[in-house]
Amino acid sequence: MVQQLLSIVIISAGITTTFASAGECDRPEPGSASNAAVIKVDDRSPSSSSASEQSANIVEIAASAGSFGTLLQAATAAGLAGTLAEGGPFTVFAPTDEAFEKVPADTLAALLREENRDALRTVLLYHVVNGRVNASDAISAGSADTLIQQGVSFSIRDGRLFVNDSGVIANDIQASNGVIHVIDTVLIPDDLQLAPQGRLVIGFVPQNPGNVLASQLGVDRDEAIVVGSVTRNSEAARAGLQRFDVIVEINGAPATRQALADSKKEAGAGGTVRLTVIRGGERRHIDTKVGVESH
Numbered sequence: 001m002v003q004q005l006l007s008i009v010i011i012s013a014g015i016t017t018t019f020a021s022a023g024e025c026d027r028p029e030p031g032s033a034s035n036a037a038v039i040k041v042d043d044r045s046p047s048s049s050s051a052s053e054q055s056a057n058i059v060e061i062a063a064s065a066g067s068f069g070t071l072l073q074a075a076t077a078a079g080l081a082g083t084l085a086e087g088g089p090f091t092v093f094a095p096t097d098e099a100f101e102k103v104p105a106d107t108l109a110a111l112l113r114e115e116n117r118d119a120l121r122t123v124l125l126y127h128v129v130n131g132r133v134n135a136s137d138a139i140s141a142g143s144a145d146t147l148i149q150q151g152v153s154f155s156i157r158d159g160r161l162f163v164n165d166s167g168v169i170a171n172d173i174q175a176s177n178g179v180i181h182v183i184d185t186v187l188i189p190d191d192l193q194l195a196p197q198g199r200l201v202i203g204f205v206p207q208n209p210g211n212v213l214a215s216q217l218g219v220d221r222d223e224a225i226v227v228g229s230v231t232r233n234s235e236a237a238r239a240g241l242q243r244f245d246v247i248v249e250i251n252g253a254p255a256t257r258q259a260l261a262d263s264k265k266e267a268g269a270g271g272t273v274r275l276t277v278i279r280g281g282e283r284r285h286i287d288t289k290v291g292v293e294s295h
Contacts, residue, residue, distance in 0.1 A: 058092055058175045059085040070100040070108075077112055078121045084128075088177030091133040091144075093152070093163050095186045103186050110194045115268050119194050122148055126189040132179045135161055135171045150189050163187065199293045200264040202273065203234020204241055206257065217246060217278055223254035227277075239288035242279065249276035264290050 059081055062068040071094060075081040084090065100108060111120045125147040133144060138154040138161070145151050152163050161168040166185035173180040205228035214221035225247040230237050247255040250263050251274050263273045267290045275286045 055176055057085045057177045058090065058180060061173065061175050061180060062094060067096045068094055070097050071095055074120060075124055078117060078124055080121065080124055089132050090178040091129040091131065092178060092180050093127045093183045093187060094180050095183050099184050099186050116194050119192060122189055122192065126150060126187050134179060148189060200269060201291050201293045202288050203231040203236035203291060205229045206260065209246060219248050223256055224248050225255045235289040235291045239286050241286055241288060245277040245279050247275050247277050
């Protein structure tokens, strides 16, 4: 059977891969698929790579390459660098620094902010599959589930391997704990949500209680906050917080300015903070959401 070979030769870590697809074929031979994609992969086993390659883990190989600085920075910020270095085996679709440059600057900056650590982990884990998946395995499977249980698809376009819409520019780079495929575009999972950028607020002006009021209420003035005013249409107003309420606990801890700041940070935008207040001599709980005040 005559085949027109569309070939890309990628030399990475001493491994050469040729992609070939059938085209302009004669009548298919019995049992053959006339439109099937054929992939030729160097059949050397991982053990045939050099000893230095096999002793290096995924993170070490990425660091030594010099073109994955942003990926390694993100993995460290997300707390995943240790897992990628010591866990596995994993298959990693590794975006280059140039791939990260395609991501809008404000989106990348937002992903690296502390309040978006979960979103950053989601993005990075979308680039990781359990086990070793070499190029030939990927084409045979057609798709694979990533560590966020959202799949990626594999295809050959004009003789080039793609992961979703990201082109593979080097493949089958063997590490001691997995395999790396270098990609030219960052993979973004569906429905990724980033925390709004701005100052976290609840919507009231805190004041310190005077000695007389603190004595009357039987509270420590350094562990209580008086609501000086409530911002109109704020989360505090919607929750029912009122002017002159005295907050004595925040999430069960003494009500200090630091506790207030920490509780907003821990809850994040859209999260909930429980305020225990004294109003009319009675204690009550008010659960208020945390909002964002845009810059």
